Amino acid sequence: MYKYSDFNNKLSQGSGIGELMQDLGSGLEHARRMNLEISMLGGGNPAHIEDMEKIFRDRWKFLSDKETIINRTLGDYSSPQGFLEFREKLAHYLSRHLSYPLKASNIAITQGSQSAFFMLLNSFAGAFSKENTFKKILLPLVPEYIGYADQGIQDGIFTSLAPIVRSTAEHRFVYEINFPSLENCLENESIGAICLSRPTNPSGNLVPKDDMNRLLNIATKHKIPLIVDNAYGYPFPNITFLESKLDWKPGMIQVLSLSKLGLPGLRTGIVVAEEEITSRIAEMSSILNLAPGNVGCLFIEDWLENDQISEYSNNIIKPYYLQKSQFALELLDHHLQSNIEYSIHESHGALFLWLFFPNHRYTSRQMYEKLKARGVFVISGENFFPGLSTDFSHKKQCIRLTYSRNTEEVIRGIKILAEELSL
Ligand SMILES: Cc1ncc(COP(=O)(O)O)c(C=O)c1O
Structure with a gap:
């Protein structure tokens, strides 16, 4: 057993983000072992957009033939x-x-x-x-x-x-x-x-x-x-x-x-x-x-x-996420409306929807656990308030979900979310 510095202890003794990644990882493993279907609505990985991936492949091929570029880029x-x-x-x-x-x-x-x-x-x-x-x-x-x-x-x-x-x-x-x-x-x-x-x-x-x-x-x-x-x-x-x-x-x-x-x-x-x-x-x-x-x-x-990078962003990436965001919002309204008090932050960008459940009997942590047990992975909201010393109800009653996963995963995840939170 070695002795470690304050620097090491500070960065390696568990962090919010580390625990989160670990918990998501072990939850995923458990769900797989139990043969549970999974909806991974927790992560921040960008979507694999087919049109962009084709562009990336073509670019990769083009570059791999350019000897001087490759030599400079990889060799220096x-x-x-x-x-x-x-x-x-x-x-x-x-x-x-x-x-x-x-x-x-x-x-x-x-x-x-x-x-x-x-x-x-x-x-x-x-x-x-x-x-x-x-x-x-x-x-x-x-x-x-x-x-x-x-x-x-x-x-x-x-x-x-x-x-x-x-x-x-x-x-x-x-x-x-x-x-x-x-x-x-x-x-x-x-x-x-x-x-x-x-x-x-x-x-x-x-x-x-x-x-x-x-x-x-x-x-x-x-x-x-x-x-x-x-x-x-x-x-x-x-x-x-x-x-x-x-x-x-x-x-x-x-x-x-x-x-x-x-x-x-x-x-x-x-x-x-x-x-x-x-x-x-x-x-x-x-x-x-x-x-x-x-x-x-x-x-x-x-x-x-x-300006190709702006064109890709504005003509391929943005519309892809906008459509996904609107789809998830419609689904949420459809499944949640009748029986749960909820409110969703306007979706102005990024990959996530932020859901607030005022007066819910579960805290966000409990919601996270309930959903995880059913193979649906979201992120519990309390992780997102570093440095906040005052009380704020949203700290304990919000969850973040990633809307950019494939359609089946999102549909399944949102249905289960509505079921679990209305039970
Ligand atoms: C808001 C925000 N900033 C910064 C990062 C870091 O991204 P990267 O290190 O991949 O550039 C992320 C990653 O998810 C993010 O969500």
């Missing part, structure tokens, strides 16, 4: 910030789409966006010994992405705010940022950055552009950055069902990813930020990884100048 390390030539092409593309003259130096490539968040969150939260203070990341609207929760090298790096809940229609609601609480928090706590995903995993909320501008102004006033997680957002893969364009401006860190285009195996993340930040990301990357992987960059390089 890039710089820690990513290949300059690729970043130049990406900077041109992003300048057009984010309405700001970005340069290659405004971009850093990372091993997936998850690792970009590890670097960013720990750069702006934790101990600041020169200032003799401990700063936190402010999540302005929870529920928020579970993958941030355990990323702090130090404990307690998040503080978060419950949203305003606005009813939009029968059985529908939307979360909105509570700006007075936000201003109050910034006045009274030591905050190093504001961070949010847009669209939000898990709720599918798309914070409106005006609110994003307001957030940026507030962040700038407090001399802290606004980190925007675009894993599902604009300009690619643009799994958003409302106008989603967001300009880049100084003071903002936008984080993009190739994963939800359907390429999570390429592990490519993109940080768009002021040069002082991207150069620090590069320094950290060189310590953690020497250099990011090159294959993701090579894979999309030719889709930038001609």
